[in-house]
Amino acid sequence: MGILPSQIGRIIGDVMKIGLRTVLPPRCGGCGTITDTVHAVCADCWAGLRFISKPLCACCGYPFELVSDDLGDGILCGECLRKHPAFDAARAALVYDDFSRNYILRFKHADRTDLTPLLARWLLQAGRDFWSDADLIIPVPLHRTRLLKRRYNQSGLLAAALSRQTGIAWHGTVLRRLRKTRSLGGLGPSSRKREVGGAFAINERQAGKIGLDGARVILIDDVLTTGATANACTRILKQAGAMHVSVITVARVVR
Numbered sequence: 575m576g577i578l579p580s581q582i583g584r585i586i587g588d589v590m591k592i593g594l595r596t597v598l599p600p601r602c603g604g605c606g607t608i609t610d611t612v613h614a615v616c617a618d619c620w621a622g623l624r625f626i627s628k629p630l631c632a633c634c635g636y637p638f639e640l641v642s643d644d645l646g647d648g649i650l651c652g653e654c655l656r657k658h659p660a661f662d663a664a665r666a667a668l669v670y671d672d673f674s675r676n677y678i679l680r681f682k683h684a685d686r687t688d689l690t691p692l693l694a695r696w697l698l699q700a701g702r703d704f705w706s707d708a709d710l711i712i713p714v715p716l717h718r719t720r721l722l723k724r725r726y727n728q729s730g731l732l733a734a735a736l737s738r739q740t741g742i743a744w745h746g747t748v749l750r751r752l753r754k755t756r757s758l759g760g761l762g763p764s765s766r767k768r769e770v771g772g773a774f775a776i777n778e779r780q781a782g783k784i785g786l787d788g789a790r791v792i793l794i795d796d797v798l799t800t801g802a803t804a805n806a807c808t809r810i811l812k813q814a815g816a817m818h819v820s821v822i823t824v825a826r827v828v829r
């Protein structure tokens with residue numbers, strides 16, 4: 575009795591699936607240990623991750639620790655009251671700490687692009703108030719030399735995944751990074767602002783094509799620290815006609 579071609583295809587498919595599982599056992603995106611969970615989060619890392627939930631600053635998404643019953647929506651944190659950011663709103667999935675940093679570093683620097691669906695799901699949830707009226711998803715760009723070295727823009731991967739899930743168009747080259755900025759780690763707010771000032775630009779031709787004028791944009795980045803990068807990108811996007819910019823990051827610094 576012969577095997578039908580359709581059966582051969584199925585058998586090859588099954589063998590390849592088994593092969594992939596053997597070659598690449600699922601590893602936790604946080605600590606790298608082998609885990610049999612499908613979501614790349616081991617029990618220890620899951621227990622350590624701090625997801626941000628309400629109540630939070632209506633603008634920058636800073637989580638308020640002191641929960642008061644009469645704290646309604648639309649409350650701003652002290653920072654945003656003092657000086658409103660250039661962006662209209664920001665939300666992050668996680669508090670930036672050792673646990674979330676491990677995920678972000680593996681995703682950015684260790685070729686763990688397989689973490690994209692997991693992180694995209696977290697971003698989807700963090701930005702749940704924004705998707706319904708958004709027009710465009712735009713990732714914070716890498717400078718091309720860094721892109722060549724790293725081979726992928728982690729925020730671009732997230733933007734593409736979010737676009738697939740929401741049906742909102744994404745565009746990875748309309749916002750460009752003109753010069754390589756130093757790592758912002760260890761720099762204070764004003765140095766960060768200086769470092770990213772003038773670092774970004776718009777590709778005008780593409781902006782026209784994708785209808786940036788009047789658009790509500792979702793900007794994707796990995797971490798919100800002082801907001802210097804998000805603000806610099808927002809200013810450029812708004813100069814080019816964007817009407818509204820919301821920022822969604824995997825994690826944010828909470829001091």
Ligand SMILES: [Zn+2]
Pocket residue numbers: 602603604605606607615616617618619620
């Ligand atoms: Zn782990």
Ligand SMILES: [Zn+2]
Pocket residue numbers: 631632633634635636650651652653654655
């Ligand atoms: Zn705020």
